[in-house]
Amino acid sequence: MSSLAPLELVCPAGTLPALKAAVDHGADCVYLGFRDETNARNFNGLNFDDAALAEGLRYAHARGRKVFLALNTFPQADNWQRWTGAVDRAAKAGVDALILADLGLLDYARRNHPRLRLHLSVQGSATSYEAINFYRERFAIQRAVLPRVLSLAQVAEVIAHTDVEIEVFGFGGLCVMVEGRCSLSAFTTGTSPNCNGACSPAKSVRWEQTAQGMETRLNGVLIDRYADSERAGYPTLCKGRFTVDEATYYAIEEPTSLNTLELLPQMVEIGIRAIKIEGRQRSPIYVAQVTKVWRAAIDACRRDPAHFSPQPNWMAELNKVSEGQSHTLGAYYRPWK
Amino acid sequence: MKLPTQLPNFTLPEFFARFGQRLPQLPPTLALITALNLALGRLLPREPLEPLLGKRLAIRVSDAGLTLRFAYGERGFRPSFGSVAADLTITARTRDFLALLAREEDADTLFFNRRLQMQGETELGLLVKNTLDAIELPHVTLNSLAPAQALQHLRRILSGARNSGA
Ligand code: SF4
Numbered sequence: 001m002s003s004l005a006p007l008e009l010v011c012p013a014g015t016l017p018a019l020k021a022a023v024d025h026g027a028d029c030v031y032l033g034f035r036d037e038t039n040a041r042n043f044n045g046l047n048f049d050d051a052a053l054a055e056g057l058r059y060a061h062a063r064g065r066k067v068f069l070a071l072n073t074f075p076q077a078d079n080w081q082r083w084t085g086a087v088d089r090a091a092k093a094g095v096d097a098l099i100l101a102d103l104g105l106l107d108y109a110r111r112n113h114p115r116l117r118l119h120l121s122v123q124g125s126a127t128s129y130e131a132i133n134f135y136r137e138r139f140a141i142q143r144a145v146l147p148r149v150l151s152l153a154q155v156a157e158v159i160a161h162t163d164v165e166i167e168v169f170g171f172g173g174l175c176v177m178v179e180g181r182c183s184l185s186a187f188t189t190g191t192s193p194n195c196n197g198a199c200s201p202a203k204s205v206r207w208e209q210t211a212q213g214m215e216t217r218l219n220g221v222l223i224d225r226y227a228d229s230e231r232a233g234y235p236t237l238c239k240g241r242f243t244v245d246e247a248t249y250y251a252i253e254e255p256t257s258l259n260t261l262e263l264l265p266q267m268v269e270i271g272i273r274a275i276k277i278e279g280r281q282r283s284p285i286y287v288a289q290v291t292k293v294w295r296a297a298i299d300a301c302r303r304d305p306a307h308f309s310p311q312p313n314w315m316a317e318l319n320k321v322s323e324g325q326s327h328t329l330g331a332y333y334r335p336w337k
Numbered sequence: 338m339k340l341p342t343q344l345p346n347f348t349l350p351e352f353f354a355r356f357g358q359r360l361p362q363l364p365p366t367l368a369l370i371t372a373l374n375l376a377l378g379r380l381l382p383r384e385p386l387e388p389l390l391g392k393r394l395a396i397r398v399s400d401a402g403l404t405l406r407f408a409y410g411e412r413g414f415r416p417s418f419g420s421v422a423a424d425l426t427i428t429a430r431t432r433d434f435l436a437l438l439a440r441e442e443d444a445d446t447l448f449f450n451r452r453l454q455m456q457g458e459t460e461l462g463l464l465v466k467n468t469l470d471a472i473e474l475p476h477v478t479l480n481s482l483a484p485a486q487a488l489q490h491l492r493r494i495l496s497g498a499r500n501s502g503a
Pocket of ligand 1 (some may be wrong): 174175182183184185193200201235237238239
């Protein structure tokens, strides 16, 4: 059993206390971002300045854990220096890897910091081993985070044909499968996750309690209305309810969360190297709760993969903190190939 | 003294909500802003709170019938009077506010479960949440923020309300 490749647990941190919570509860790696649009969780008050990053690195490294820095948005012509500056700051701080999506930035990082480990972000939308091997050849990426669109069989196919380590999402909020390309938020609010680092920026969000229920508006556009008994979700367009041909329903995607805990043995078996937990926007307590469960599950799976099954209390704990009414195995368990 | 490590899920009895509304709201508001002003510049950093300058905030503790209205200005927090609507109103039960303070619950989790409501300028709410999350606050310093008696009182309420909750 011990011949299994080690599976890294990669946990989110939007703040220093969240980073410490991840490390204290068993994360192997923590990923985070700077306080600006160079990362896809660009929200007020969230993320790391240089001092917080230095302290985070010190804390994690003292305990033998790694810190990855996400620079996973796309620069534009007039602000290119902000992104390259972020690459330089991260390299200087001594992060263990950069998570990049933009080709130009991959090239910049490769040329200017040849010893810095590079990971291809999920935002890079590389789903085939041909694409991943191209990134490897050009920019020497060492890991790729796969978009949440592939079935497990497809993930296995990718792994079989590349030397690049493969990281997949295991838990958390879902985007509708067009990572790096979604323009729903830009359409309604003028702010896009891909360039400005925020889907549905808070300044465009309004919640209002009305006689019919709680209404969510995005830049004035009504995107959902919740009855008192319904669970709520993030105010994103993809998970809104719309009237199409006289029926009102989740016309794009249901607000569910990804939870692949029960697939752990298969994920280990096909050679996935790292599992990523979504949620840099969440509080330290969420990071602690989710990290703890996944640490326990990965350890249990490593001890005895043949008899692994998710404990009900793990699932209950994860469901409690999830968005939407239910959880899903996402594309991993789809029959398509 | 420590707060209980896991807050039980309780709702204050109806009684509190009905009578709370009739009580003067100023003393609890003063208690809150005193604590906030004490923390300001020490535990609570000023710089990230700048977008809050000039804003009116309201904290509605639904099961206690309390609405604490206050504003943030150059000189810190102060009570806000008058009937002008707050720029941001946050509503939750006593238990959930305490759990947030004690870092036992994540605000998004409470929101998904419909136990935390935010009305008005969402951006301010997110800023407050993220600023509080970023503070390195070991359990013990939470206690040092509030007078010991208040905590004692809180514990009595907690143990009294423990069995009446939803
Ligand atoms: S609208 Fe939905 S799919 Fe698009 S970026 Fe936002 S969360 Fe992702």
